[in-house]
Amino acid sequence: MINHQSAKQTEAVIKTENVNVYYGNFLAVAGIYLDIAKNQVTAFIGPSGCGKSTLLRCYNRLNDLIPSFKLQGAITYHNQNLYAPEIDPVQVRRRIGMVFQRPNPFPKSIYENIAFGARINGYQGDMDELVEKSLRQAALWDEVKDKLRQSGLALSGGQQQRLCIARTVAIQPDVVLMDEPCSALDPISTLKVEELIHQLKENYTIIIVTHNMQQASRVADYTAFFNVRTTEKGDRQGYLVEYDRTEKIFQNPKEEATQQYVSGRFG
Amino acid sequence: MTSLSDSSKIIKPRPVNERYLDNVFKWTAQIFALTIALVLIWITVQVAIAAVPAIKQFGLNFLFQSSWNPVKSEYGVWPAIYGTIVSSFIALLIAVPIGIGVALFLSEDYLPPSIQRIFVFLVELLAAIPSVVYGLWGIFVLIPFLKNFTPLKGPGMLPAALILALMVLPVIAAISRDAITNVPESLRQAAVGLGATRWEAILQIMLPAASSGIIGGVMLALGRALGETMAVTMLIGNSNKVSLSIFAPSNTISSLLTNQFAEASGMQVSALMYAALILFAITLVVNILAQVLVKRLQKI
Numbered sequence A: 001m002i003n004h005q006s007a008k009q010t011e012a013v014i015k016t017e018n019v020n021v022y023y024g025n026f027l028a029v030a031g032i033y034l035d036i037a038k039n040q041v042t043a044f045i046g047p048s049g050c051g052k053s054t055l056l057r058c059y060n061r062l063n064d065l066i067p068s069f070k071l072q073g074a075i076t077y078h079n080q081n082l083y084a085p086e087i088d089p090v091q092v093r094r095r096i097g098m099v100f101q102r103p104n105p106f107p108k109s110i111y112e113n114i115a116f117g118a119r120i121n122g123y124q125g126d127m128d129e130l131v132e133k134s135l136r137q138a139a140l141w142d143e144v145k146d147k148l149r150q151s152g153l154a155l156s157g158g159q160q161q162r163l164c165i166a167r168t169v170a171i172q173p174d175v176v177l178m179d180e181p182c183s184a185l186d187p188i189s190t191l192k193v194e195e196l197i198h199q200l201k202e203n204y205t206i207i208i209v210t211h212n213m214q215q216a217s218r219v220a221d222y223t224a225f226f227n228v229r230t231t232e233k234g235d236r237q238g239y240l241v242e243y244d245r246t247e248k249i250f251q252n253p254k255e256e257a258t259q260q261y262v263s264g265r266f267g
Numbered sequence B: 001m002t003s004l005s006d007s008s009k010i011i012k013p014r015p016v017n018e019r020y021l022d023n024v025f026k027w028t029a030q031i032f033a034l035t036i037a038l039v040l041i042w043i044t045v046q047v048a049i050a051a052v053p054a055i056k057q058f059g060l061n062f063l064f065q066s067s068w069n070p071v072k073s074e075y076g077v078w079p080a081i082y083g084t085i086v087s088s089f090i091a092l093l094i095a096v097p098i099g100i101g102v103a104l105f106l107s108e109d110y111l112p113p114s115i116q117r118i119f120v121f122l123v124e125l126l127a128a129i130p131s132v133v134y135g136l137w138g139i140f141v142l143i144p145f146l147k148n149f150t151p152l153k154g155p156g157m158l159p160a161a162l163i164l165a166l167m168v169l170p171v172i173a174a175i176s177r178d179a180i181t182n183v184p185e186s187l188r189q190a191a192v193g194l195g196a197t198r199w200e201a202i203l204q205i206m207l208p209a210a211s212s213g214i215i216g217g218v219m220l221a222l223g224r225a226l227g228e229t230m231a232v233t234m235l236i237g238n239s240n241k242v243s244l245s246i247f248a249p250s251n252t253i254s255s256l257l258t259n260q261f262a263e264a265s266g267m268q269v270s271a272l273m274y275a276a277l278i279l280f281a282i283t284l285v286v287n288i289l290a291q292v293l294v295k296r297l298q299k300i
């Protein structure tokens, strides 16, 4: 079964064509076709272990850090194959930024956490201005404006995650990948991050992994539902079940499994 | 209300013997900790008491005088202090960059894991070589080798410092490697995810995050260099003169002590105790500075 459902109306920034992801001999994610629409929010949903993070990390070549990682198929970004030999992964990551599942601020000051990425990306402008702007975008400025020189690790978990978002926004990428950015946040900060996502949409393309169905329906224009199946060998293999506009996925999905998952009646 | 019997309570009480064992363990641990502190204090007090006659007679002049003449009862340790500090300083100057380099090489994935483990083991083995063997190697290999192309005439500051560097290298490399591998991988991912190159991630994120551990290793190495006796005594030339040339023979406090103790008596013993006290003070100051530095770094 092949799911080739593209984002029809808008231009696709990223195209995923028949992608298989291996960790060693273990085929973790199989046969993915998925196009990501420009300046839209795409949500990845699905049960734990179905390969959402794995696929997300393929889009900015972060999986390169894992020695056993192997990718088959093609991922193109503006029609360039990201895994072509001549591609510099560093340049890819400067265009396609990432917010991780667990907050991971650097053991540096709040200010430096943001300045680091900007500096290595050759940012020439006013650093103070950029730090303030990024923190405001991440809805963190008011809470930290008086302690920019204090360690980023001294913040609460939710504040740390917003700092990580600010840090990613500060490098002004083209695409932002967010891996469950709100899993450590309280409802108010979650709403703030969602507002931020709405704002960012104007200039960025966003892919967000979430376990929160309401969140997916609130922020995403498109939603991809992944699932796991057990192969004959007994491996748990992730695959794409259905990909469509969010309203479609939540109100009138084609697949029975999608219907069950989004309505919370999932095995 | 009826009182519950132990077996019907939902939360079972801790068994009495477990509580008792806990207490025994706590007390034993405290006694051991206290013993270590007491031994340290006891040694210091004993050395200090033995040094009192010399302290009374020479006072602080002892630190700045350059002659060491038991016949005339003239004692000054300035050359030895100078030699101790300079030899350790040169050793660190060489060993710190190389040690951190080795640590990085052995913590990144440049080598296949099996070969990497062999290298790590070899580096640790360097630390296990007895210092007298280092000394012998210095005398028979290093000094003749250095003589070929330097003004070195025999034992001196340079070979001593080089051997010290070699001896403290594994300490720095092993501890720095531990510190670097203990930095959470998520920090590297964060840096790389922001578009950092491998070296930007290493130099600007991983090393700073490991810095308190690395500094701890360097300080341990410095402590070892300051107090190293055998190899240095064999190589430094034991000359009680201050010379700015690294090719000239020199002296350290610990080699002064080893060379003189056997035939010392009376005021000379006291003077040597005084010197030992000074060495102790130097290492103490170094350690305190290290603590302060580490604290300062951890704050950011």
Ligand SMILES: Nc1ncnc2c1ncn2[C@@H]1O[C@H](COP(=O)(O)OP(=O)(O)OP(=O)(O)O)[C@@H](O)[C@H]1O
Pocket (backbone or CB within 6 Å): A023, A028, A047, A048, A049, A050, A051, A052, A053, A054, A055, A066, A236, A238
């Ligand atoms: N570094 C790795 N090495 C080997 N296997 C891995 C690695 N990372 C993930 N996997 C495996 O790949 C599969 C997909 O994992 P992934 O983290 O992508 O799931 P996920 O959909 O993000 O789950 P969750 O919702 O719990 O975050 C899992 O079976 C997991 O065990």
Ligand SMILES: [Mg+2]
Pocket (backbone or CB within 6 Å): A052, A053, A054, A101, A179
């Ligand atoms: Mg995940």
